[in-house]
Amino acid sequence: MKLNYKRTLLVGFAFFLICAFWQAYDTLVPKILTDKFVLSQSVSGAVMAIDNLLAVFLLPWFGAISDRSGFKSGKRKPFVLVGTLIACVAVLALSFADNAQLKNISAVSDDSRSALEVLYDAEPSLKIKNSDSAEELPLKQAIGREAFVSIFDLKDTDSEKYNQMYTDYVMPARQAYAANSTRGNPVPFVCFGGILMILLVSMGTFRSPAVALMPDVTAKPLRSKANAVINLMGAVGGILVLVLGILFGTGKIENSLMSYGGFFVAVVGIMLAALLVFMLFVKEPEWSAEAAALNLKSDGEVTGNGDRKLTKGEKISLVLILASVVLWFMGYNAVISKYSVYAGNVLGLDYNLTLTVAQGAAIISYIPIGMIASKVGRKKSIIAGVVMLGTAFTVASFMRSGSSLWMMNAIFVIAGIGWATISVNSYPMVVELSKGSNVGKYTGYYYTASMAAQMITPVLSGFFLDIKLTTLFPYAAIFTFLAFVTMLFVKHGDNKPEAKMNIEAFGAED
Numbered sequence: 001m002k003l004n005y006k007r008t009l010l011v012g013f014a015f016f017l018i019c020a021f022w023q024a025y026d027t028l029v030p031k032i033l034t035d036k037f038v039l040s041q042s043v044s045g046a047v048m049a050i051d052n053l054l055a056v057f058l059l060p061w062f063g064a065i066s067d068r069s070g071f072k073s074g075k076r077k078p079f080v081l082v083g084t085l086i087a088c089v090a091v092l093a094l095s096f097a098d099n100a101q102l103k104n105i106s107a108v109s110d111d112s113r114s115a116l117e118v119l120y121d122a123e124p125s126l127k128i129k130n131s132d133s134a135e136e137l138p139l140k141q142a143i144g145r146e147a148f149v150s151i152f153d154l155k156d157t158d159s160e161k162y163n164q165m166y167t168d169y170v171m172p173a174r175q176a177y178a179a180n181s182t183r184g185n186p187v188p189f190v191c192f193g194g195i196l197m198i199l200l201v202s203m204g205t206f207r208s209p210a211v212a213l214m215p216d217v218t219a220k221p222l223r224s225k226a227n228a229v230i231n232l233m234g235a236v237g238g239i240l241v242l243v244l245g246i247l248f249g250t251g252k253i254e255n256s257l258m259s260y261g262g263f264f265v266a267v268v269g270i271m272l273a274a275l276l277v278f279m280l281f282v283k284e285p286e287w288s289a290e291a292a293a294l295n296l297k298s299d300g301e302v303t304g305n306g307d308r309k310l311t312k313g314e315k316i317s318l319v320l321i322l323a324s325v326v327l328w329f330m331g332y333n334a335v336i337s338k339y340s341v342y343a344g345n346v347l348g349l350d351y352n353l354t355l356t357v358a359q360g361a362a363i364i365s366y367i368p369i370g371m372i373a374s375k376v377g378r379k380k381s382i383i384a385g386v387v388m389l390g391t392a393f394t395v396a397s398f399m400r401s402g403s404s405l406w407m408m409n410a411i412f413v414i415a416g417i418g419w420a421t422i423s424v425n426s427y428p429m430v431v432e433l434s435k436g437s438n439v440g441k442y443t444g445y446y447y448t449a450s451m452a453a454q455m456i457t458p459v460l461s462g463f464f465l466d467i468k469l470t471t472l473f474p475y476a477a478i479f480t481f482l483a484f485v486t487m488l489f490v491k492h493g494d495n496k497p498e499a500k501m502n503i504e505a506f507g508a509e510d
Contacts, residue, residue: 001294003222005229010281011217012233014080014210017274019234021087021203023241024267025051027340027351028250028260029196034341035171035256036101037189038179041341045462047193048337051200052455058201059451060444063208067440074284075440076209076216083206084275088268090199095264097195101188102259104181108174109257116149119173122180139173148173163348164401171256171345178257212443215431217287219294223428224378228370231423232363237274239359241267242352251340251350314433317492321429322449324486328386328422329453331393331479334461334472337454342465342472348401349408357409361416369417369424377494378425379487385421386484388414393477397470429493 026048033044062079071078102109108119120139139148151170154162182189211230218226248263249255310318335342343351373381392415399408427446434442457479464471 001219001221003218003225003229007217007282007287008214008226008229009233010278011213012230013274013278013282014206014213015230016233016237017084017271017278018203018207018210018237020237020241020267020270020274021091023238024091024264026336027242027245027355028263030337031250031256031340032098032101032192032260035175036098036105036178037182037192038175040462041338041465042459042462045337045458045460045465047196048458049455050197051203052451052453052458054200054204055207055451056448056455058204059208059447060441062205063212063440063444063447064438065440066209066212067438072285074213074282074288076213077279077282077284079206079209081275081279083202084271086202087199088271090195090202091264091268091271093195094192094199095261097188097192098264099259099261100191101178101182102257104185104188105174105178105257108177111152111155111255113149113152116152116170117145119170119177120145120148122177139169139176143169160348160402167345167348174257208440208443208447211427211447212440213282213284215428215434215439215443217284217291219291220432221374223431224373224425225367225370227428228366228373228424231420232366235359235363235366235420237270239356239363240270242356242359245352246350246356251343251352256344310433314492317490318430318433318445320486320490321426321493322445324382324483324490325426325430325446325449326453327479327483327486328389329450330457330460331476331483332389332419333454334457334479335393335476337458338461338465338472342469346401346469346472347399347403347408349405354408354412358412358416358419361413362420365417365420366424369421373425378429379490379494381421381425382429383484383487385418385425386480386487388418389422390418390477390480390484392418393473393480397473397477399473400470429490432493 030044030048033039033047034041039047066075066079069075069078108115108122148169151162151165154165214226214230215223244263244266245251248260248266249258250260250263339355340351343349343354347354369381392411396408396411396415399411427443430446431439431442461472461475464475
């Protein structure tokens, strides 16, 4: 029995566009909320948790609805089409709201001496708070006018000092200025929030159907390998957006108040191109029928209506797997949702660079991980991935501005491989317990667990980050190692040995 890599890659274009979107969302929306609308880390975290709150309800619901749908083009494809188109329109609308707020603060948004002069002379007197201090001081008491304006001159002569002073003085002063502007004209913020809700609902309608398509068209023994390919496609989508971020300069400290309009247009272009490939070349009804026939021959599973009864041991394992999903997402998503802020303020780095390193490591490792898991098992692979991820977060806890860039890259390589190992194998463990007709339902279980964690952790981690930014990685490490404990007790959901069957049609090229 062989995996048809061409088909799986085509199916993966849906996850490709999903991950491209969320990479842009997770890195830029927190920056917009904190830099332009000047929300605190905890309030920003609460806003970032809204998509996960919606997903807790939307993902299992639309997963189950797609299970029962009977569209001519397939059970899943129509949801991907409609949801993506609405999301693309909303992303473009979001950029207009962002630019409207930028217009409010245009006098201080560019990187120039004149902007710093306006910022220093602004009334009412601006108060700033150093990133590691709870004490607020009026800007004019914290630093003299000439010293403040001269920060601009350090850009080309002393980049390390420039980054530090920019972080300590210019960014807080800009944020205070932006807060005053938002209070004076809240319309852009209200529009931004309304569009964000439409965007998040549209994305929630098709993630479960998109992900459920892989097990629909893949025989059970091949699902870890197939999920490796799907995750590879998602990582490519994410890294492509990170590369765009580098090209547009979205992660540079001095660009914290830049316009993201061009970047958002490019992201929408990527999403639409992926959607076009997906809709034109994925033959969902035909491929699903072939996979159902293979499952019938390999283990006698008949795809039909109704739920398969889980044994007591299987139910316990399902709960433990889902608990593990909650715990490692509590750690991982805290880093993902706050790293763009953390990188600039604590590490003095462009967040795009280190995240690209992690994504690149994941891309290289996805296929080998799928092959290894088919031999040693999903559970052992996940436990190894949890150890790698937790270790990377633990070491990252000690990194600060001026630390070795090579060390940071090495940490993120380990984190990328660890997360890839977890993500390749965890979803197949959940759907291994499903029946062919209710894959969407079990996909909903998986995403309910992951989204519940992602709903809680931005708020909880934001609370600690408001106290001290350097709590981010210790927080993530603790939750990751808790997932190690729960996974030790999982007894079901692992892959069965690949059947020695002479079924080559499924692996043939189209």
